[in-house]
Amino acid sequence: MTSSESASGFGSKKPNPYRRTQARRRALQALYQWDLTGQSASDIDAQFRVNQEMDRVDVEYFSDLLRGVVGNAAKLDAAIAPHSDIALADCDPIERNVLRLAAFELMYRLDIPVRVAVNESVELTKLFGAEGGYKYVNGVVDKLAHVARKVEMG
Numbered sequence: 001m002t003s004s005e006s007a008s009g010f011g012s013k014k015p016n017p018y019r020r021t022q023a024r025r026r027a028l029q030a031l032y033q034w035d036l037t038g039q040s041a042s043d044i045d046a047q048f049r050v051n052q053e054m055d056r057v058d059v060e061y062f063s064d065l066l067r068g069v070v071g072n073a074a075k076l077d078a079a080i081a082p083h084s085d086i087a088l089a090d091c092d093p094i095e096r097n098v099l100r101l102a103a104f105e106l107m108y109r110l111d112i113p114v115r116v117a118v119n120e121s122v123e124l125t126k127l128f129g130a131e132g133g134y135k136y137v138n139g140v141v142d143k144l145a146h147v148a149r150k151v152e153m154g
Contacts, residue, residue, distance in 0.1 A: 019058035024101065024120050026057050027065035028128060031097040034070055041070040069097075069104045076103040083143035086136075094129040095137055102141045106148040114145045114152050 029052075030044045045063055048054065054062070069076065077088050080099050088096050102121035105112045121141050125134040146153050 015058060015061070019056060020061055021120065021123075022056050023058040023062040023065060024124060025127070026052060026054065026062050027069070028094070028097055028101060028124055030062075030066045031069055031101065032093055034066075035093050035097055041067045064109075065101060065104065068108055069100045072104060072108065073100065076100045076107070079103050079107060079148070080140060080144060083140045083147075092130050092133060095125060095133050098124050098129065098137050099140055102137070103144055103148070106141075106145055110149075114149050118142060118145060 026048060030041075030048055033039065033044055034041060045066055048062070049059065077100070080088060080103050084091070084099075088099070091099070098121050101124070102117050105117040105120075106114065109117075118138065118141050122134045122138050125137040129137070
């Protein structure tokens with residue numbers, strides 16, 4: 001294996017962090033579409049694979065996030081609710097879906113370190129959310145992390 005293979009994520013078993021970040025970005029966009037349109041995760045997944053630039057995306061992780069959040073939305077919302085002073089239905093759709101994405105990683109993707117789930121959710125909100133929305137997301141995700149990952153949080 002050459003160093004370029006390792007850096008690009010090809011030929012190695014370790015996930016490429018850049019490609020994972022891109023997967024989260026695309027998953028957030030797909031979740032936003034799902035939230036607003038009610039389309040199935042399968043249809044949105046197929047649309048993104050055809051219509052979006054996905055060559056720098058960990059496509060398998062994108063699909064896992066999209067299908068995992070959609071399939072577990074009620075459980076994720078129930079886990080988030082006690083840590084938010086705003087009802088999820090009243091939340092901005094970007095912040096709502098960032099919270100769901102982070103909750104999914106914290107609850108179902110134990111291979112993702114807490115600090116990664118928290119940092120990525122904050123960065124996604126800074127990029128796509130309302131001004132200052134990242135502070136709200138950070139607070140909720142941090143509280144959820146203390147419940148979902150007690151051992152890791154110490």
